[in-house]
Amino acid sequence: MAKVKSLADLKKIKEELHAKMDLREKSNDPDAQVQIKVGMATCGIASGAKEVMEFLIEATAKRGINSIVTQTGCMGYCYAEPTIEVTMPGKEPVVFGDVDLKKADEVIEKYIKQGELVDGIIPVNYKTIDNN
């Protein structure tokens, strides 16, 4: 590893390393983040949820959105997989169905950034143990 020869050096190293620690820092304050859960049960993975999850992680980071993207189990909407659940700080969770990469992009741009609703919302009629 290179020596730290100046404060500028230190800052540069910190920037490079920051991405790695970002996830840990955010989880210190989950309530201030946009929380996105991706349904990753068998049916979800089969219908491309993994790609959607990776896209969400990268896209929110690139677009400067403070978010925590996690996977969750079967959400019970196999007919509409991949599904994602988005919780804006201080708001009720909203579930979107049939999320492909294009739809994911739309959710970020319209719902997360501007608060507009997007087609494909599934009425939430369940409570997981996490919604306490």
Add this chain to the structure above:
Amino acid sequence: MEKYKMHILICGGTGCRASASEAIQNNLQDALKAKGLEEEVQVVMTGCFGFCEKGPIVKILPDNTFYIEVKPEDAEEIIEEHIIKGRKVMRLLYTDPEKKEVVSDSKHMGFYKKQIRIALRNCGFINPENINEYIATDGYAALGKCLTEMTPQAVIDEIKESGLRGRGGGGFPTGLKWEFASKNEADQKYVVCNADEGDPGAFMDRSILEGDPHSVLEAMAICGYTMGADKGLIYIRAEYPLAIERLKVAIKQAREYGLLGKDIMGSGFNFDVEMRYGAGAFVCGEETALIHSMEGLRGEPTVKPPFPAESGYNGKPTNVNNVETFANVPVIINKGAKWFKKIGTEKSTGTKVFALAGKINNVGLIEVPMGTTLREVIYEIGGGIKDGKKFKAVQTGGPSGGCLTEKHLDTPIDFDNLLAVGSMMGSGGMIVMDEDDCMVSVAKFYLDFTVEESCGKCTPCRVGNKRLYELLDKITEGKGTKEDLDLLRNLSTVIKDTSLCGLGQTSPNPVLSTIENFYDEYIAHVEEHKCPSGQCKALMQYVIDPELCVGCTLCARNCPVDCIAGDRKEAHIIDTAKCIKCGACMEKCKFNAISIQ
């Protein structure tokens, strides 16, 4: 570069390691590999989470899931269920003892709600053996800022302004101490970190060194910069092998990065740190004794002045600070004195780390803002008294402190308040006692400790404490008199007034505070020869209730000294003069006929 979606943090503190955190880490990594997930999930071993009682702790991010009492065999289920299927492993979650509800994430645990973590900021958060994780969380930025943008005096002023006071027990203003050391001219000066931590039950400093060693190294370098010292020494007890190991790794990595050594960050400032090992004597935590011990002399205190800031290690100006004091420094520089001052009370700013122990539900390591009340600590963070028993006392300040009672529960904790009610902050031990604890025995316990640890230099401390112990022992044996209480008080005052160092000056505190706050209990011992909490063996008597006894003879057959008499089907009777109070009879009796009085 790998981009991890989830992080699994495993506690690698001494408490949890003792119960197999390494095996857990290996099993988790194996399970991840088996599923091809090692690129997506990062497994990190961190420092103590503070919840050692329920260790080993495993925390999953980003959802903050907090698993307790994890065993190596649980690794596969955690990966399979939580990581892959996104379902929490319910049986490993923490259950709130009051509400009987499962709490799935640490943010909602009463234990963490009232805590503010400054000194412990990185404990249970970063891998202490990886300098990169420290740098990524602002590590060494404060040192960089001081060396590049601030004069030594500006750094001293910032620390003075923050109101930071020494966390080693004395509560002396840190900025002022640094200023003294900086004003004394010399060809060589030293920065010393006091990691002796000798109070029974204390493990605050150990946890900081194990969980975040770089924060102490960084602060020592900052201190060196302010006073013009290029050498740092960490005095640590040899019984802390893990902390020593992590410090060694940290020093090595900091040197490799050029953050210790010559010309740090191009500033021309040189600083390096070495370790010195102590044999674990309590008195060696006193700063003059500590310095003598490092010089290879006997670990005995000497008269101040001269203060170490004038003439310390090798007769050179030396600044001694506690581990926790140092751990606060980088944050103060990064966030500013104004930010720091907002936390805590006017005269005691910031936070304090406590090792919470005794008859309390959540035993562990906590950090709370100064000014938090004892009630909040005991009931909200500590989760109340174990087994629904009644609170009786809380001991703060270790062997130098006192026992506080119900009426002190709403006292906001800070240096001055605790002194005012006859105890002290000390280094942060906090032991909670319930109705079953005998306060005379508690005082005796601490005196036993000080008698062992007195260096013997001053007669009042060497002999006086021994006499205090003997008087207390006499009282617990049921042989004390009311005059003994006056004797205890007088002798305590003499010892306090005539001892050279803090050990002798404070050792009678546990006696004085228990006499003051639990006078009735002392009276019960000396006048009625009874121990109200039933702890003093000599004062208890096993008796058989003739109404309940059916004469089954079971007790008599189990008494090791054959002191139970009685015919079959007749009420039995214990010869209390011969009884050795082993309790075997009471355990055996199926009719609850035997009780302690």
